[in-house]
Amino acid sequence: MKQFFKSLYLSTRFFTAFFSIAVLFIISYFFPGLFFVAQMLFYLLMGLLIIDIILLYRNKTGIKAKRALPDRLSNGDNNTVRIELQNTFSFRCFLNIIDELPVQFQQREFSRSISQASGTTKEIQYQVRPLERGEYHFGSLNIFVSSALQLVIRRQQFSKETMVPTYPSFLQLKKYEFLAFTNRLKSYGFKKIRRIGHTLEFEQIKEYIPGDDVRTINWKATAKRNQIMVNQFQDEKSQPVYSIIDTGRVMKMPFNQLSLLDYAINATLVISGIALKKQDKAGMFTFSRKVENLIPADRKQSQMQRIIETLYNIQTDFAESDFERLYVDIKRNLKQRGLLLLYTNFETLDGLYRQLPYLQAIAKNQLLVVIFFENTELTEVLEKPALSTRQIFEKTIAEKFVYEKKRIVNELRKRGIYSILTKPESLTVDTINTYLEIKARGLL
Template sequence: MKFLRPFYIKNRFFYTCLGIIVLFVISFLFPKLLAITKLLFIIFLTVFVLDTLILFFARKGIQARRILPEKLSNGDKNPIELSLENYYTFPVYATIIDETPEQFQLRNFRIQRRLAASSTSALSYELRPTERGEYNFGKLNVYISTVFGLVARRFTFSSDEMVPTYPSFLQLKKYDLMAIHNKLDQYGIKKIRRIGHTMEFEQIKEYVQGDDLRTINWKATAKKNQLMVNQYQDEKSQPVYSVIDKGRVMKMPFDELSLLDYAINASLVISNVILKKQDKAGIFTFSKKVENVVVAERRTSQMSLILEGLYNIKTDFYESDYSRLYGNIKRNITQRSLLLLYTNFETLDSLKRQLPYLKGISKNHLLVVIFFKNTELNNLVTEKAESVQQVYDKVIAEKFVFEKRLIVNELKKYGIYSILTSPENLTIDTINKYLEIKARGLI
């Protein structure tokens, strides 16, 4: 019940009123209770007035502030911090209702805290966005009550604020830190020893002071009767593109994120790894046409360009046009490149429709087709069937799981690399495949 805008009657008030009414009714049967009931009613009114005066006596009362990050990380838990200052000279009880963005659909969000007298408190909660875009926060409402708890005074802070949600940069930071502390293997990323030399041979030259003694060519030294060394040049940076299918096959959800968002998050991380390995990183998407192109380069601003490009990817429900993808790659990517194609094939027939274009792309480039396991089907296969219907469902699920393996074999037959992975392991499996290709000197 609301009398004035900042003034709210709490449930305890109504419960107490109901109790006093019941006592008045009982007093008709037991007249001796009437005097006690009247006394309780007077005490109740006195406490109610006192509670109201105490809350509204202080002009300032409470000051609160919401501290938002510059941007949110999609698919990750993002901390939202709140700072509260209690100017009352006695402890109060706060109920905090933050108007979170509508994308979260939090209908019963509230935080309850006891605030010490004349103190400052900091608290936080977490939000996990599941789609990229703009997230608008509303007002921060704080309801303050005393130990009596009959009324509450509302304080409103923080005007509307907008925070953009980007692809998972927290995941990017996590892998960066793991690489710094050499803990990548603990998270499933394999340490792969490079085959051969890390430099390309250029020529044999006379030894001069300062040359690496390990590069001495002993055969040439014997022939020339003077020290000769092998001279190497750094390997040329290779272009690596993350190619993201944004058609309807990538709309399948997993753990509240679409396969498209998993692909976007993985592309951000692998692009950073590619640049750290001295290669050129780029991205583009395709569906009805090729869009969101960031040309593969090694410039210092490349990660910012890739992040902005991934942020602006909008999905659609069209069937992806692989013929247009093939034509665009043939026209615009002239140097042999590694193409990490994020897509999804559910059946062998769906692959065979696009196989001629994939074979055409793989003639000039090293193509890795990355597609997803249907984890729900995998769970169904492992469950024990207890009815005829469950047996039928299990057989169908096994058929689809088997078809995924057939797709891998079909791609391998034509020299096309592939990764069949679950969405949660996509980033790790993609990094491992890139490191493997790099170590084998395939690009």
């Protein structure tokens, strides 16, 4: 009985009818002839109320519902949540679905309203976009059922509290891995790379496809097969590719609700997967006051899982990053020359000059690529027309900071250090482009 009253709600329609009848009773004090009408309407309302309760509670099963969650959420991406509904009532029901989302989404009034015919099964979907890694706790799935009378609402609860971990963007990993091995790269912003040369190791003769170097056409095979055939040369393999993530305070800056650190983590996951697919050795580590989370470059089948689990727990420590310590640890631990993708951020030339001696020292023995970020908010300021004195000052200051970023790129280039200045949302694409270009040109 206690459970019955906990699940029973009276609808707005019932209270509207009840108060209307109450007003009619009050009016009947002055017009006695209306008293009988009000009395009949009250009995009718109570009768319909009892009928509605019987309709909704006679069937103990009522609505069957199940929330289907992915095993893990992908950070920064839209993840689909499915709710499966089955109506076992003998009549059409009206459902109000309220799902208790994790507190991280800050959606306290999430609901969907639908109607469902008797004996049918429905599925509704919605998407959630997590903006930080960690544990996300979904609460109960609440289904509020009403009949065509809509005087009474029966609440049913399903899918008690469920925890789903949010990992770095593995959806991006799948997407870019596919694009990196097809000829659809250009449509997603990947630039076409002209090969300067080949390694000496011949791999196979294959049919020509658009994008192949015409200089590799094998004329004898072409004449024999009566279709264009090209020689395919094998890229050099098993080269170390390290992603180095700065976890200092400069990486806590947010853009489009994600921190620079999370953009770097998502890009690290993708580039590690592509490097392994290209049969290179992928590794990673983080640094701030010291080097941490070191995963030596390897090609083992378990390497991606190790990288994913490590990236899941990375957080900023709000300290100033020690590039001298970074140089010492790289010198000590990385004996083989490899590609180092350093994700960090420099806002001013002075900030670069303090670290430049250590970057130059790293670049002597390794192929170093320094990756830092455009301030897209400043770009938006520059694109708006200045209509007041204050806006003119703001635009002037924004131009100064944007120009500083370009000077940083030039300073690194003058010292023979590769660099990528990228928008946060373009980080993954630009990093893949750079990796593929380095591989194509045989710079490692």
